[in-house]
Amino acid sequence: MKSYMTMTQEELLNEKHALEKEFQKIKDLALDLNLTRGKPSSDQLDLSMEMYDMVSSKSVLRTEAGTDCRNYGSLDGIDEAKRLMAGFMDCKEDQVIVYGNASLSIMYDTISRSMTHGVLGSTPWYKLDKVKFLCPVPGYDRHFAITEFFGIEMINIPMTENGPDMDLIERLVRDDASIKGIWCVPKYSNPQGITYSDETVRRFAALKPAAEDFRIYWDNAYAVHDLYPDDRDVLLPIMEECEKAGNPDLVYQFCSTSKVTFSGAGMSAMGMSERNRNDILKQMAVQTIGHDKIKQWVHTRYLKNMDGVRSHMAKHAAIVRPKFEAAHEIFTREITPRGIGTWYKPKGGYFICFEALEGCAKAIVAKANEAGITLTAAGAPFPYGIDPKDSIIRIAPTFPNLEEMKKAAEVFACCVRLVSVQKLLCE
Amino acid sequence: MKSYMTMTQEELLNEKHALEKEFQKIKDLALDLNLTRGKPSSDQLDLSMEMYDMVSSKSVLRTEAGTDCRNYGSLDGIDEAKRLMAGFMDCKEDQVIVYGNASLSIMYDTISRSMTHGVLGSTPWYKLDKVKFLCPVPGYDRHFAITEFFGIEMINIPMTENGPDMDLIERLVRDDASIKGIWCVPKYSNPQGITYSDETVRRFAALKPAAEDFRIYWDNAYAVHDLYPDDRDVLLPIMEECEKAGNPDLVYQFCSTSKVTFSGAGMSAMGMSERNRNDILKQMAVQTIGHDKIKQWVHTRYLKNMDGVRSHMAKHAAIVRPKFEAAHEIFTREITPRGIGTWYKPKGGYFICFEALEGCAKAIVAKANEAGITLTAAGAPFPYGIDPKDSIIRIAPTFPNLEEMKKAAEVFACCVRLVSVQKLLCE
Numbered sequence: 001m002k003s004y005m006t007m008t009q010e011e012l013l014n015e016k017h018a019l020e021k022e023f024q025k026i027k028d029l030a031l032d033l034n035l036t037r038g039k040p041s042s043d044q045l046d047l048s049m050e051m052y053d054m055v056s057s058k059s060v061l062r063t064e065a066g067t068d069c070r071n072y073g074s075l076d077g078i079d080e081a082k083r084l085m086a087g088f089m090d091c092k093e094d095q096v097i098v099y100g101n102a103s104l105s106i107m108y109d110t111i112s113r114s115m116t117h118g119v120l121g122s123t124p125w126y127k128l129d130k131v132k133f134l135c136p137v138p139g140y141d142r143h144f145a146i147t148e149f150f151g152i153e154m155i156n157i158p159m160t161e162n163g164p165d166m167d168l169i170e171r172l173v174r175d176d177a178s179i180k181g182i183w184c185v186p187k188y189s190n191p192q193g194i195t196y197s198d199e200t201v202r203r204f205a206a207l208k209p210a211a212e213d214f215r216i217y218w219d220n221a222y223a224v225h226d227l228y229p230d231d232r233d234v235l236l237p238i239m240e241e242c243e244k245a246g247n248p249d250l251v252y253q254f255c256s257t258s259k260v261t262f263s264g265a266g267m268s269a270m271g272m273s274e275r276n277r278n279d280i281l282k283q284m285a286v287q288t289i290g291h292d293k294i295k296q297w298v299h300t301r302y303l304k305n306m307d308g309v310r311s312h313m314a315k316h317a318a319i320v321r322p323k324f325e326a327a328h329e330i331f332t333r334e335i336t337p338r339g340i341g342t343w344y345k346p347k348g349g350y351f352i353c354f355e356a357l358e359g360c361a362k363a364i365v366a367k368a369n370e371a372g373i374t375l376t377a378a379g380a381p382f383p384y385g386i387d388p389k390d391s392i393i394r395i396a397p398t399f400p401n402l403e404e405m406k407k408a409a410e411v412f413a414c415c416v417r418l419v420s421v422q423k424l425l426c427e
Numbered sequence: 428m429k430s431y432m433t434m435t436q437e438e439l440l441n442e443k444h445a446l447e448k449e450f451q452k453i454k455d456l457a458l459d460l461n462l463t464r465g466k467p468s469s470d471q472l473d474l475s476m477e478m479y480d481m482v483s484s485k486s487v488l489r490t491e492a493g494t495d496c497r498n499y500g501s502l503d504g505i506d507e508a509k510r511l512m513a514g515f516m517d518c519k520e521d522q523v524i525v526y527g528n529a530s531l532s533i534m535y536d537t538i539s540r541s542m543t544h545g546v547l548g549s550t551p552w553y554k555l556d557k558v559k560f561l562c563p564v565p566g567y568d569r570h571f572a573i574t575e576f577f578g579i580e581m582i583n584i585p586m587t588e589n590g591p592d593m594d595l596i597e598r599l600v601r602d603d604a605s606i607k608g609i610w611c612v613p614k615y616s617n618p619q620g621i622t623y624s625d626e627t628v629r630r631f632a633a634l635k636p637a638a639e640d641f642r643i644y645w646d647n648a649y650a651v652h653d654l655y656p657d658d659r660d661v662l663l664p665i666m667e668e669c670e671k672a673g674n675p676d677l678v679y680q681f682c683s684t685s686k687v688t689f690s691g692a693g694m695s696a697m698g699m700s701e702r703n704r705n706d707i708l709k710q711m712a713v714q715t716i717g718h719d720k721i722k723q724w725v726h727t728r729y730l731k732n733m734d735g736v737r738s739h740m741a742k743h744a745a746i747v748r749p750k751f752e753a754a755h756e757i758f759t760r761e762i763t764p765r766g767i768g769t770w771y772k773p774k775g776g777y778f779i780c781f782e783a784l785e786g787c788a789k790a791i792v793a794k795a796n797e798a799g800i801t802l803t804a805a806g807a808p809f810p811y812g813i814d815p816k817d818s819i820i821r822i823a824p825t826f827p828n829l830e831e832m833k834k835a836a837e838v839f840a841c842c843v844r845l846v847s848v849q850k851l852l853c854e
Contacts, residue, residue, distance in 0.1 A: 040498065042495065049483075049485075049486070050484045051484075052483050052484055056476075057476040057480045069692070070472040070475075071469075072466050072690045100528065100718075101718060104716065108714040112539055115543055115553075126543065126553045145713050146714075150543065262497045262498075263497065263499045264500070265497060265721040286569075286576045287532055289531060289691060291528060291691070292719070293691060293692060294692040
């Protein structure tokens with residue numbers, strides 16, 4: 001198979017005509033497949049349904065400590081839920097606050113509180129002329145939406161295969177006190193699936209930011225979401241590293257069971273130092289009397305401990321892995337030899353991040369839509385929705401079934417080829 | 428029985444000595460009773476446990492419209508939950524957003540959003556020199572805690588038996604554009620148990636505030652919490668009245684099932700005009716992907732509709748009513764003839780609001796604590812915790828059992844007598 005890069009104009013034209021015919025055939029199939037969001041599939045959700053056999057009108061919904069989960073109270077969560085979520089975050093039980101159904105809401109709240117009340121007594125951000133955040137790119141669109149909503153200026157930080165560019169981060173946070181945070185998805189990053197190296201984590205923990213209220217927003221969304229349970233990436237525990245570096249307050253960690261049990265009906269948690277925790281609990285006491293303890297009770301009875309979580313996640317992996325591998329195989333066969341795209345093969349997480357030829361991402365997404373495959377808007381993984389090279393496309397393989405995923409990957413490959421050949425013809 | 432008001436010094440002294448002996452006997456009982464918070468009792472919570480027999484691993488957790496409740500989505504709640512909560516708020520289904528487990532969090536969010544983003548395009552409140560709220564007193568301490576947390580100046584508005592002093596409110600909101608809201612518990616008000624009269628509701632709906640971003644925060648916490656199902660207070664539907672008055676955007680309504688099903692594990696909702704709703708949904712889309720739909724599903728299957736809610740609440744009333752009546756009878760016997768305190772006899776809600784002689788509330792609460800009865804801090808029902816007359820004490824009869832409530836009411840009456848006699852002796 002010949003790379004498009006070495007094709008003559010005539011060869012490219014022939015290829016284009018052949019692809020246009022193929023594309024028309026695909027359109028005639030009137031497909032309707034959606035690869036936009038990182039949603040679990042229905043059979044993944046089925047995995048956790050037994051949870052609901054563990055609670056009935058006969059249940060005694062009391063915690064180990066005797067608290068009635070049906071009544072008010074327990075602002076920071078029940079002990080057994082704190083212990084479980086500490087396992088997700090590699091931290092201590094007393095460093096955890098358990099929240100409601102979404103870690104996204106915790107992150108939103110964290111930014112919102114910093115705007116109105118500052119961080120550990122610092123000046124509220126709304127009183128400052130300028131507040132900036134560092135955004136490793138490509139990254140998670142919902143992170144960027146939060147900072148954009150609060151008028152926080154976002155600065156792109158390039159990703160490497162070891163995590164974000166630490167040289168750049170170290171320099172920026174040292175020199176600019178208006179930089180108050182950085183969004184990180186440190187394990188199986190969204191969307192590339194990169195796990196930060198030990199060195200990257202240690203350099204994060206050792207940051208010397210000019211702003212005392214600078215925090216690392218460590219969204220450990222895929223802490224236990226390994227595709228290969230026997231060959232999983234291991235992330236260095238950030239909170240332990242921060243303590244070792246004498247920076248215990250530097251990081252806020254976030255996680256949830258959204259893709260472990262039920263998306264939108266699981267529980268979420270935050271991990272942080274004692275000082276940060278006390279600061280946040282003061283505000284939380286105004287905001288709520290406590291989150292849903294019955295859900296915490298059921299989740300902890302069902303998942304039990306990290307061994308329980310790992311074995312449960314292995315079942316997810318068995319469902320999800322073939323879809324990732326199918327996409328990987330089809331792309332490797334159809335795209336790699338033609339030299340028109342690359343991607344990092346993730347060992348976990350929820351996405352494949354496809355890097356097309358420059359200037360092709362939007363056109364590929366449009367072409368795929370035309371063929372009945374809905375993809376996340378090109379640009380979405382960047383602050384303000386602007387991909388400077390127009391080359392990144394996020395693919396979410398989990399929601400469709402395996403056959404649909406295979407079909408979608410083939411159609412996608414055809415769209416990549418067609419758009420690439422058009423681009424090369426114009427150059 | 429003689430009123431303390433007509434007693435001679437000598438009679439008061441004799442009464443004091445007798446009461447001191449009685450108080451010592453009570454102390455010897457080493458009681459430990461808590462009348463602080465409006466928490467349902469364990470047998471009230473038992474009423475809803477059958478809800479958990481309605482869901483098992485075999486359940487098909489899909490909405491009427493076919494949405495999988497286990498997955499992400501449905502930012503504003505599932506249709507059946509919106510319909511049910513519309514019944515609580517006497518509004519239309521499409522005026523509702525269903526939230527998480529606490530209406531308190533909705534109110535916090537609403538103030539927080541107004542601080543950072545304004546209301547329907549108005550200037551964000553943090554950019555204003557001064558923001559003020561009207562606070563009918565006595566009122567709900569957690570309301571006042573939110574406005575205090577955001578540095579909003581609170582102005583006391585006296586309550587009458589028809590609701591807050593509307594003459595004062597009309598004048599203040601007309602003349603002062605820095606007044607942005609008023610906290611209301613319109614039915615069985617916290618803590619007095621007063622239901623706003625039709626005229627009061629209509630005058631609210633017809634307010635002409637100087638501030639375009641003024642809103643009535645209508646916390647309909649006790650919408651269905653009638654102690655006498657056949658003789659319940661009926662609150663005029665505020666949203667309908669606002670529409671009639673040409674002020675559809677004037678009100679935000681809040682409610683929850685916290686004291687219908689499970690406190691802290693129920694669902695909450697907000698009702699508002701279409702313009703307000705669209706404004707809020709824009710922010711919510713940044714904050715969350717959606718609240719817990721499985722909980723919405725189970726709640727709507729269990730409670731069904733407003734008839735279901737009413738018959739369920741009648742069971743609550745059967746448990747709660749005797750406790751209210753016991754307190755009422757004991758106070759009527761021990762306190763009324765002595766002329767040392769009054770209260771409004773509520774037909775619903777969660778509290779009895781006792782008004783002692785001026786300058787006695789703190790001392791009564793302290794005395795009760797000494798006798799093993801924990802009461803809400805005197806002053807709590809007022810902004811900044813300051814009761815100008817030091818006379819109001821909030822009593823929450825629901826959590827103890829009937830015998831405990833009787834005992835607590837007797838001890839309380841003794842404390843009221845002792846403190847009152849001491850006060851009268853010093854005058």
